[in-house]
Amino acid sequence: MNVHDSHRADDRHRALERVMQQHRLRPDSLIEILHAAQRQFGWLDRDVLGLIAARLRLPPSLVYGVASFYHAFRLEPPGRHRCTVCTGTSCHLKGGSRLLQQLEQHFGIACGATAPDGSLTLENVRCLGACGLAPLIVIDDEACPHASFGPVVERLTASLDGEDTSP
Amino acid sequence: MPRLTLTINNRSVSARRGESILSAARRSGSDIPTLCNLGGLIPAGACRVCLVEVAGYPRPVPACATRAEQGMVVTTDTERLTAARRMIVELLLAERNHSCAVCVMNQHCQLQDLAARLGIDHVRFAFISPLAGVDISHERFGIDHNRCILCRRCVRVCDEIEGAHTWDVDGRGAASRIICDLAQPWGTSATCTGCGKCVQACPTGALFEKDAPTKKATIDMERLSEWRRSRK
Amino acid sequence: MKTPEPKNEKPTVCGGGLKISVCLGSPCLASGAEGVLRALREAWGEKPIAVIGTGCMGPCSRGPMIRIERDGYPTAYYERMTPQAACTTVAAYLAGAAPEQGRLAPDFPFIALQTRVVLEQCGRIDPCDLNSARAAGGYRALAHAIGKMTPEQICCEIGASGLRGRGGGGYPTGTKWELVRAASGRRKYVVANGDEGDPGAFMDRTLMESDPHRLLEGMAIAGYAVGARDGFIFVRGEYPLAAQRLGAAIVDAGKAGLLGRNILGSGFSFRIRLRIGAGAFVCGEETALMASVMGRRGQPVIRPPYPAQRGLWGSSTLINNVETFGCIAPIIRNGAAWFRSVGTPGNSGTKVFSISGDVATEGVLEVPLGTPLRELLAMAGGVSGGSFKAAQTGGASGGCIPASHMDVPVDYESLKGLGTIMGSGGLIVMNDQRCMTDVARFFMHFCQDESCGKCAPCRTGTQQAARLLDRIAAGEATSDDISQLEQLCRFMRETSLCGLGMAAPTPVLSTLRWFREEYENHVRDRRCPAGVCAMEGTPCRD
Numbered sequence: 020m021n022v023h024d025s026h027r028a029d030d031r032h033r034a035l036e037r038v039m040q041q042h043r044l045r046p047d048s049l050i051e052i053l054h055a056a057q058r059q060f061g062w063l064d065r066d067v068l069g070l071i072a073a074r075l076r077l078p079p080s081l082v083y084g085v086a087s088f089y090h091a092f093r094l095e096p097p098g099r100h101r102c103t104v105c106t107g108t109s110c111h112l113k114g115g116s117r118l119l120q121q122l123e124q125h126f127g128i129a130c131g132a133t134a135p136d137g138s139l140t141l142e143n144v145r146c147l148g149a150c151g152l153a154p155l156i157v158i159d160d161e162a163c164p165h166a167s168f169g170p171v172v173e174r175l176t177a178s179l180d181g182e183d184t185s186p
Numbered sequence: 187m188p189r190l191t192l193t194i195n196n197r198s199v200s201a202r203r204g205e206s207i208l209s210a211a212r213r214s215g216s217d218i219p220t221l222c223n224l225g226g227l228i229p230a231g232a233c234r235v236c237l238v239e240v241a242g243y244p245r246p247v248p249a250c251a252t253r254a255e256q257g258m259v260v261t262t263d264t265e266r267l268t269a270a271r272r273m274i275v276e277l278l279l280a281e282r283n284h285s286c287a288v289c290v291m292n293q294h295c296q297l298q299d300l301a302a303r304l305g306i307d308h309v310r311f312a313f314i315s316p317l318a319g320v321d322i323s324h325e326r327f328g329i330d331h332n333r334c335i336l337c338r339r340c341v342r343v344c345d346e347i348e349g350a351h352t353w354d355v356d357g358r359g360a361a362s363r364i365i366c367d368l369a370q371p372w373g374t375s376a377t378c379t380g381c382g383k384c385v386q387a388c389p390t391g392a393l394f395e396k397d398a399p400t401k402k403a404t405i406d407m408e409r410l411s412e413w414r415r416s417r418k
Numbered sequence: 419m420k421t422p423e424p425k426n427e428k429p430t431v432c433g434g435g436l437k438i439s440v441c442l443g444s445p446c447l448a449s450g451a452e453g454v455l456r457a458l459r460e461a462w463g464e465k466p467i468a469v470i471g472t473g474c475m476g477p478c479s480r481g482p483m484i485r486i487e488r489d490g491y492p493t494a495y496y497e498r499m500t501p502q503a504a505c506t507t508v509a510a511y512l513a514g515a516a517p518e519q520g521r522l523a524p525d526f527p528f529i530a531l532q533t534r535v536v537l538e539q540c541g542r543i544d545p546c547d548l549n550s551a552r553a554a555g556g557y558r559a560l561a562h563a564i565g566k567m568t569p570e571q572i573c574c575e576i577g578a579s580g581l582r583g584r585g586g587g588g589y590p591t592g593t594k595w596e597l598v599r600a601a602s603g604r605r606k607y608v609v610a611n612g613d614e615g616d617p618g619a620f621m622d623r624t625l626m627e628s629d630p631h632r633l634l635e636g637m638a639i640a641g642y643a644v645g646a647r648d649g650f651i652f653v654r655g656e657y658p659l660a661a662q663r664l665g666a667a668i669v670d671a672g673k674a675g676l677l678g679r680n681i682l683g684s685g686f687s688f689r690i691r692l693r694i695g696a697g698a699f700v701c702g703e704e705t706a707l708m709a710s711v712m713g714r715r716g717q718p719v720i721r722p723p724y725p726a727q728r729g730l731w732g733s734s735t736l737i738n739n740v741e742t743f744g745c746i747a748p749i750i751r752n753g754a755a756w757f758r759s760v761g762t763p764g765n766s767g768t769k770v771f772s773i774s775g776d777v778a779t780e781g782v783l784e785v786p787l788g789t790p791l792r793e794l795l796a797m798a799g800g801v802s803g804g805s806f807k808a809a810q811t812g813g814a815s816g817g818c819i820p821a822s823h824m825d826v827p828v829d830y831e832s833l834k835g836l837g838t839i840m841g842s843g844g845l846i847v848m849n850d851q852r853c854m855t856d857v858a859r860f861f862m863h864f865c866q867d868e869s870c871g872k873c874a875p876c877r878t879g880t881q882q883a884a885r886l887l888d889r890i891a892a893g894e895a896t897s898d899d900i901s902q903l904e905q906l907c908r909f910m911r912e913t914s915l916c917g918l919g920m921a922a923p924t925p926v927l928s929t930l931r932w933f934r935e936e937y938e939n940h941v942r943d944r945r946c947p948a949g950v951c952a953m954e955g956t957p958c959r960d
Contacts, residue, residue: 047711048713050710053696054655089695089696089697108846109774112775112776112846112848112852148623149444149478150478150775150780151445151478151774152448152449153774153780162448164448
């Protein structure tokens, strides 16, 4: 079956609309709806935010204000791979912050930014609550406990390379 | 109307039930400085300039957002409070780029007035000097984020009185910015009614009228209360 | 009124008498616990062994953990299991042996010395199975409360137990409940604060992941006691597993008539909804949390009015920490006097701590309040990698306890006396390789990132304080900078709007109090005694 991009976009919009209806378009469920929209689209672009504002009858600036307040909401498209470094207290003590700095230098992207070719997003999180595994890094939703620079770079490079050869 | 009595700076003052310490103090002649407060808007207690000491309270409280209570003993101008107020104003001056000489509100600015009143002749902190940006896309008005102190009077006046809620705040903490609609140029806003209340409400030169480069009128409190009455 | 008693349904130990529990808490999962469970199930799916997935067993840094129980044998814990090692171990058990490889000593202090009240069923029951929770006594307290007690009696009992808020403030829970109960208004709300934002704290995650029904039960009792029909659980967005298990638990409990309309046929109805946080530390502050529950920016507002007076949608609202709700069912089941008998006068009951950093075993510990810090450290196997330097409590709002005060009993007042706070229970141990100005700098940058930006002292103060600490770390500071930092911190503590801003300076003030010498080394000698700070010009900001 040939799934056209626009069809996919329509499906996503329909899914978002369903979630909004489930919440009966209540303005106080804005954060739940933003979560749902991000699940569908991967990030929150202005069109989606504008649409949500219109459906919930909220001022656009309020919706944008809420989306930008919380760190979990992405207002820029994320990279195809994501590397999240935990910088909670234990992870910081055991070298998490230094690791983040090294990764920033190695890949030439600042924390919170995405590589220009859209391959990798580097970000930090303030404690994942798994301090026994410090320093903890999460690569594409998979945890790497007791991370160190060499293996992490190796693993990230492998994912990035693997992407190039795949069709 | 039920009334109550409290003591402000050793003077006995009578106040309405529900009235703020600020309003009771002003009536009695004790002028507490304010910045984010604007008569007619719901107090935010955010700038902390109007902090006063109340006997028996562990910490100073904002006069704008604290109700006067029977028997309260309030002091509005201790050394500790003055030091705190100076600190706040210095921190605000260091936060963005406040260059009075090239500001439309020079001589009419509440931040400048407050700095003068507190005798601030230098800032102890490092100037952060962010590149905050200017938006002059609106036909009649402009916003210069370099002069913004994030008091949110524009946000509140637009929401509470005009009912448009064109303004809100983007991001948080030091990265906070006042935004229009979906963080878009003011000139492209679909919700702005062009009423100019935000410009009236701004205590500094952050929001300004474009054709009046050096003489934005002082804040027209009269007009603001009038708007509020008409909305009620 | 008829009060149906929960029934024991499923036998917990199958034939053969061998029961294997695999910890499926998120740290163990990250270490590969799922593979261990799968391998065990594949190998013995048909055989008479019970293999269940449970919540957290405690020693997270030793995961994946498994527990083997067998009739007539002592319970054994095995650490750092791989699928293969687990299968070999179980095979040996079936052959009548109890292999040493990976086994924790029977009196392993981390497990043996705990007093578990809140976490009593964590690591014992299957968090995804309501029957497992009920078989272990879950929802009995609820049935008793709504069947045999009046709301006044419940508030009274909670008050008499001496339970205090476990989120950090230590406010008497009974008083809070009574305030909400006595408040007028048709609608009231109960909110569980599961926004465990303090870095290094994971007690609430443990409870929500391992025994979600305990939280639901506590909230339902609270709802009955204060007259609320609606509850919200605010779960941190970084805890997807907790949210998933809570969501499933709410559905299961609803189907079993333990939540929702007409609970256990009593006529009392209580609905619980989940709210997933989106990454904001300030949402742990109750007014910010309420703003977030109502779909707004999580910015605190001035109190009073307190949530008990005017909370969600203007109605009286009871907000308690997850762990506080976790204490409710045992109090109702065993009585206030029993709860008071644990802990010390004024600090009754237990407290869950998440201990991490430079200790031999990191994980979750529950001990009576008033247990000396030294004992907690001993339970965690002592300091690793050097000698003890400090223990940090209370996360970004707390301070450090130096070696000279290691015997401090860990309770609300004693910690306050040392210039720190109990906080939610995060305890980070640091050895002598750690730099205290670096720790202060870390927390100040954290607070700067997490400041909501509403009030000027916190927004601008954290920014300037972080800069000053950067200068100190870079060896560029003067002694004036230290005094300015101190002044700024005192100012923030006095003038900020909410708890975040008031407490943001605590790590700095506390390290200045106990480790001033170290600050001076950085400034006077341009030297970091622990060798952590680079001391080579302004370091890169993250």
